[in-house]
Amino acid sequence: MALEKLHGPLPRVAAIHDISGFGKCSMTVALPILSAAGLEVCCMPTAVLSTHTGGFEGFTYRDLTEDLPAFAAHWKSLDLKFSAIYSGFLGSPQQVATVSAFIDDFNSPDTLVYIDPVMGDRGVLYSVFDDAMVRGMRELCKKADVLLPNMTEAAFLLDVPYDEGPYTEDGLLKILKALADMGPKKIVLTGVSLDVDTVGAACYDAKTGEMSLSTEANVPGQFHGTGDVFASFCLAALERGMTLKDASAFAVALTRQCILRTVARDTPRREGVDFEGVLPEMMVRLGLV
Numbered sequence: 334m335a336l337e338k339l340h341g342p343l344p345r346v347a348a349i350h351d352i353s354g355f356g357k358c359s360m361t362v363a364l365p366i367l368s369a370a371g372l373e374v375c376c377m378p379t380a381v382l383s384t385h386t387g388g389f390e391g392f393t394y395r396d397l398t399e400d401l402p403a404f405a406a407h408w409k410s411l412d413l414k415f416s417a418i419y420s421g422f423l424g425s426p427q428q429v430a431t432v433s434a435f436i437d438d439f440n441s442p443d444t445l446v447y448i449d450p451v452m453g454d455r456g457v458l459y460s461v462f463d464d465a466m467v468r469g470m471r472e473l474c475k476k477a478d479v480l481l482p483n484m485t486e487a488a489f490l491l492d493v494p495y496d497e498g499p500y501t502e503d504g505l506l507k508i509l510k511a512l513a514d515m516g517p518k519k520i521v522l523t524g525v526s527l528d529v530d531t532v533g534a535a536c537y538d539a540k541t542g543e544m545s546l547s548t549e550a551n552v553p554g555q556f557h558g559t560g561d562v563f564a565s566f567c568l569a570a571l572e573r574g575m576t577l578k579d580a581s582a583f584a585v586a587l588t589r590q591c592i593l594r595t596v597a598r599d600t601p602r603r604e605g606v607d608f609e610g611v612l613p614e615m616m617v618r619l620g621l622v
């Protein structure tokens with residue numbers, strides 16, 4: 334694009350995630366994906382870990398909850414405005430409350446709040462979480478314009494037993510409506526399938542009552558960090574103007590590409606997926622190159 338057509342800042346995203354030094358997830362996938370999508374990322378690191386907590390032992394964990402109010406106050410003094418506020422893994426109910434206050438401070442009619450209520454997978458909570466965390470997340474979800482839970486997180490948020498699927502369209506609609514009753518305006522529910530051979534996402538817009546399903550052929554196995562990769566692709570697409578339905582299908586397709594590349598590389602699952610190799614395709618699909 335000609336330089337004279339460029340004007341003003343890129344759309345800004347406040348990304349509120351931990352930094353896990355090894356094992357690609359949270360900030361280390363959100364930042365590169367959103368930057369490659371032409372969004373300016375303002376990083377609010379909630380904690381610094383040597384690795385993520387899923388599949389490693391002996392990791393370090395430096396909690397940064399106490400730093401966050403001063404971070405927010407400095408950003409306020411700079412009069413920063415955000416197109417999106419995007420939160421993911423949070424370490425404690427106190428941290429959830431701090432992020433909730435950040436959203437209240439920085440939300441505006443021009444801001445979309447994206448909440449990935451990272452809490453667990455395959456029916457179980459991550460080892461570092463308990464009931465108090467689930468209660469905290471329920472409160473935070475009320476503030477979401479777009480909520481991005483997986484099936485496990487949906488079950489904990491709704492306090493219903495986890496069902497490993499496959500699901501029916503009616504069953505999915507019931508879950509989506511119950512989640513919408515908690516407050517979020519739009520929902521993208523991941524880990525969804527109508528049969529054993531496919532997997533994808535179901536999205537729901539509370540305003541129209543419309544549900545849409547996007548699935549692709551399932552790749553067996555558990556791949557760490559795919560929830561974060563999915564949410565980041567979905568946010569990128571929505572911020573670049575795609576509809577909810579198209580953004581959801583886009584994120585399903587690209588996340589599957591990451592998984593296929595990881596299977597081909599045969600790297601340990603806990604190290605995360607090869608999202609790097611999918612960035613060029615993402616940029617092409619977004620019309621950026």
Ligand code: PXL
Pocket residue numbers: 351353358359382384385386387422451459557558559560561
């Ligand atoms: O991918 C979610 C995630 C993010 N951050 C940390 C985690 C996890 C999941 O285990 O441990 C620190």
